[in-house]
Amino acid sequence: MARQKSLTTPTLSPNDLAPRTLILDNGAHTLKAGFSSPLTDPAPATPSACHIIPNCIARSTRDRRTYIGPELTTCADYGDLAYRRPVEKGYIVNWEGEKAIWERSFFSKDAHIDGAGLGCDPAETNLILTEAPNAPASLQRNADEMVFEEFGFGAYYRTLGSSLNAYAPSPFPSTTTTVPAGVPLECLLVIDAGYSHTTITPLHHGRPLQTAIRRLEIGGKTLTNRLKELISRTFDVHREDHIVEEIKEDVCYVSRTFPQDLEKTWKGGRYDGRELDTGVVVDYVLPDYEHIKRGFYRPHDAHVNLRNRALGIGTETGRREHVVTLGNERFTVPELVFTPSDIGMQQAGLCHTVLQSVNALPEGLRQAYLANILVVGGTSLLPGFVERLEAELRSAVDEDTVIRVARAEDPVGNVWSGGARLAADEAAVRGVMVTRQEWAENGEGWVRRRFAGKKGR
Amino acid sequence: MATGPLRFRTPHIEELPTAQSRQSAGFAWVAVSTAQDDPAKNWGTTNRKRARASLGGQTEQQKEALSARAQRETERRIKELNNDNSRDVVIEVAKKPGQSAGGGAFKAGKTTGTKKILASGKTFAHYLDDEEAEIARTGRREGEVEAPGAAQRASKTPLARRKAREGSSASNSPAPSAVVAMGPPRVPRAASTYFAAEPMPVDDLDDDGEDSEDQLPCLPTSAEMEALLNTPPLTYNQARAAPPPASMPPPRRFCETCGYWGRARCMKCGAMTCSVVCKDEHDQSKCLKMYA
Numbered sequence: 001m002a003r004q005k006s007l008t009t010p011t012l013s014p015n016d017l018a019p020r021t022l023i024l025d026n027g028a029h030t031l032k033a034g035f036s037s038p039l040t041d042p043a044p045a046t047p048s049a050c051h052i053i054p055n056c057i058a059r060s061t062r063d064r065r066t067y068i069g070p071e072l073t074t075c076a077d078y079g080d081l082a083y084r085r086p087v088e089k090g091y092i093v094n095w096e097g098e099k100a101i102w103e104r105s106f107f108s109k110d111a112h113i114d115g116a117g118l119g120c121d122p123a124e125t126n127l128i129l130t131e132a133p134n135a136p137a138s139l140q141r142n143a144d145e146m147v148f149e150e151f152g153f154g155a156y157y158r159t160l161g162s163s164l165n166a167y168a169p170s171p172f173p174s175t176t177t178t179v180p181a182g183v184p185l186e187c188l189l190v191i192d193a194g195y196s197h198t199t200i201t202p203l204h205h206g207r208p209l210q211t212a213i214r215r216l217e218i219g220g221k222t223l224t225n226r227l228k229e230l231i232s233r234t235f236d237v238h239r240e241d242h243i244v245e246e247i248k249e250d251v252c253y254v255s256r257t258f259p260q261d262l263e264k265t266w267k268g269g270r271y272d273g274r275e276l277d278t279g280v281v282v283d284y285v286l287p288d289y290e291h292i293k294r295g296f297y298r299p300h301d302a303h304v305n306l307r308n309r310a311l312g313i314g315t316e317t318g319r320r321e322h323v324v325t326l327g328n329e330r331f332t333v334p335e336l337v338f339t340p341s342d343i344g345m346q347q348a349g350l351c352h353t354v355l356q357s358v359n360a361l362p363e364g365l366r367q368a369y370l371a372n373i374l375v376v377g378g379t380s381l382l383p384g385f386v387e388r389l390e391a392e393l394r395s396a397v398d399e400d401t402v403i404r405v406a407r408a409e410d411p412v413g414n415v416w417s418g419g420a421r422l423a424a425d426e427a428a429v430r431g432v433m434v435t436r437q438e439w440a441e442n443g444e445g446w447v448r449r450r451f452a453g454k455k456g457r
Numbered sequence: 458m459a460t461g462p463l464r465f466r467t468p469h470i471e472e473l474p475t476a477q478s479r480q481s482a483g484f485a486w487v488a489v490s491t492a493q494d495d496p497a498k499n500w501g502t503t504n505r506k507r508a509r510a511s512l513g514g515q516t517e518q519q520k521e522a523l524s525a526r527a528q529r530e531t532e533r534r535i536k537e538l539n540n541d542n543s544r545d546v547v548i549e550v551a552k553k554p555g556q557s558a559g560g561g562a563f564k565a566g567k568t569t570g571t572k573k574i575l576a577s578g579k580t581f582a583h584y585l586d587d588e589e590a591e592i593a594r595t596g597r598r599e600g601e602v603e604a605p606g607a608a609q610r611a612s613k614t615p616l617a618r619r620k621a622r623e624g625s626s627a628s629n630s631p632a633p634s635a636v637v638a639m640g641p642p643r644v645p646r647a648a649s650t651y652f653a654a655e656p657m658p659v660d661d662l663d664d665d666g667e668d669s670e671d672q673l674p675c676l677p678t679s680a681e682m683e684a685l686l687n688t689p690p691l692t693y694n695q696a697r698a699a700p701p702p703a704s705m706p707p708p709r710r711f712c713e714t715c716g717y718w719g720r721a722r723c724m725k726c727g728a729m730t731c732s733v734v735c736k737d738e739h740d741q742s743k744c745l746k747m748y749a
């Protein structure tokens with residue numbers, strides 16, 4: 001049973017941890033990675049220690065280069081980039097690609113690539129690796145095996161990304177007591193609106209209540225793809241993932257008055273044409289990566305002839321300008337998070353998915369979780385996201401129920417900061433880590449049970 | 458049934474039993490609510506009776522075929538929207554040794570096991586199918602060696618559920634839960650005020666029975682809490698959000714040309730449009746003519 005064969009001379013005794021820990025929140029869109037250590041960093045690691053690295057391999061048909069992970073930041077032209085992502089549906093599926101990205105991100109010493117070369121020696125490093133909930137066991141086993149056998153980390157803890165949020169500082173302003181690092185918040189309902197999907201995870205002292213975890217299959221990528229589809233009705237952007245993602249980040253918002261916004265953006269019928277509301281309708285100028293490196297928007301101008309502008313006629317500089325007009329796309333796209341039936345998806349919107357999760361908890365716990373809802377993940381950066389969720393939840397429960405929703409100050413890096421604070425507490429991190437020697441002695445089944453929260457060494 | 462298919466060869470005008478209906482070649486007007494009616498409440502198309510009537514000229518079989526086809530098309534589109542990779546391209550990780558970072562970086566695996574993992578071309582769907590097959594065969598997940606009681610709890614539901622949704626794909630499988638109630642959670646009043654007072658409440662959760670206040674009868678004991686924390690995870694399919702409560706309004710319809718409320722259905726392809734202008738554009742360039 002023991003795996004002595006693959007064990008090289010351990011640099012650490014069984015219960016010894018390496019001096020520092022790499023916290024790796026392995027998102028489908030970006031890696032959030034950086035070190036934390038109880039020795040050199042008495043104060044919990046600062047957000048500046050967190051590096052955000054594209055978790056993809058991109059191929060440009062223009063310069064015919066392949067950009068792997070951090071190399072993408074050196075790309076000068078994001079037009080017509082094709083992406084390959086090792087993380088599928090939130091899980092690391094393609095290890096060939098992930099390994100190439102990790103190598104450039106952590107183990108490389110290429111200083112000229114920004115964000116790369118964290119200079120990590122795995123044997124001298126503990127790893128905290130996040131995973132999405134409800135993972136197939138075979139994918140968990142692959143991860144464990146790669147971490148120990150291929151990369152050779154000294155010690156390792158695989159955990160739900162969501163659960164690390166419990167170690168981050170409380171987002172609720174009324175909290176006066178400062179919780180020390182390594183001590184998780186008591187009750188937390190984490191909504192992680194990520195790139196792949198949106199998950200709801202109730203945590204009790206940082207431990208997930210598994211039977212209540214729910215997944216809504218709308219994520220940042222769903223929104224980007226939907227926006228791509230809608231813009232392509234008038235201007236073909238099917239091959240412009242990067243640009244459409246920027247458009248989404250620049251102009252999309254969650255509407256609080258959906259029907260009214262829809263009226264404002266309707267051009268009317270043939271005989272009853274309407275004026276478009278330029279407060280909502282905007283013209284987005286696409287980047288050309290020559291003169292315009294980043295797209296931008298301005299209020300819609302109905303008198304501008306977009307076709308002429310594309311030929312360079314009538315622009316201030318005489319340069320060509322590609323413009324797409326965005327009206328109801330701005331809010332009908334994010335609307336999918338709250339009303340998935342708008343594209344025919346038979347899943348409840350975010351509000352009712354949260355209630356499905358809460359209703360799966362014992363009755364006596366429900367109020368505690370509804371009053372401690374934390375929103376994280378890049379998609380939650382859409383303006384109006386938290387307000388809409390809170391409003392929908394309030395109207396769905398009886399008026400005595402307390403609803404409290406807060407978005408983490410940094411919704412993208414909150415999982416990482418939680419992990420960094422956990423790793424800054426020596427006793428806490430020791431309690432969760434499995435060393436390479438333990439892996440070798442006890443085998444993968446034992447390690448998976450440990451990470452599943454099963455007691456007994 | 459015999460004459461059925463013929464009806465769809467040519468576009469036809471459908472007459473709707475409503476004073477508001479207008480006709481135009483190839484599509485039917487569905488009564489439109491005014492802005493004041495708050496379309497959010499009635500979700501675009503108002504009268505369900507009328508909506509049904511708009512399909513009145515078809516046989517049951519045709520209606521079924523239409524909706525089954527539309528359903529498949531919808532599922533295909535959702536799958537496309539949830540694609541992780543930008544499009545069907547093969548991007549090779551550069552394999553040339555000595556390239557930029559770390560010379561030996563692209564060795565194909567250090568052990569037999571990792572070699573296999575690195576060379577695997579499996580997608581998530583493969584892993585998911587494997588696991589579902591495993592559970593169907595053995596009644597539990599790979600490597601799951603729970604105490605019999607716990608294992609049984611983990612597997613009972615999945616088996617029962619799998620039968621129910623055999624063949625159905627990702628978009629429609631309600632997750633099971635201990636409490637299936639779909640309405641608003643019933644929260645005891647006393648508990649709400651109790652919890653509202655403190656920012657990080659529920660210290661008493663662990664007090665194991667000491668808490669004798671009658672207002673909080675439902676708080677689990679620490680033993681119950683521990684049991685809950687030790688319940689194995691749901692499977693991927695079980696954790697998926699269930700459909701919205703039946704009390705929710707029916708799905709909204711939007712104009713597929715401009716995104717406004719969809720008010721007329723194209724008789725050729727089933728797409729919704731909002732106006733003659735959008736319908737014209739639809740006919741010229743976008744009509745899929747699915748049933749033509």
Ligand SMILES: [Zn+2]
Nearest residue numbers: 712715731735
């Ligand atoms: Zn329209």
Ligand SMILES: [Zn+2]
Nearest residue numbers: 723726744745
């Ligand atoms: Zn059509």
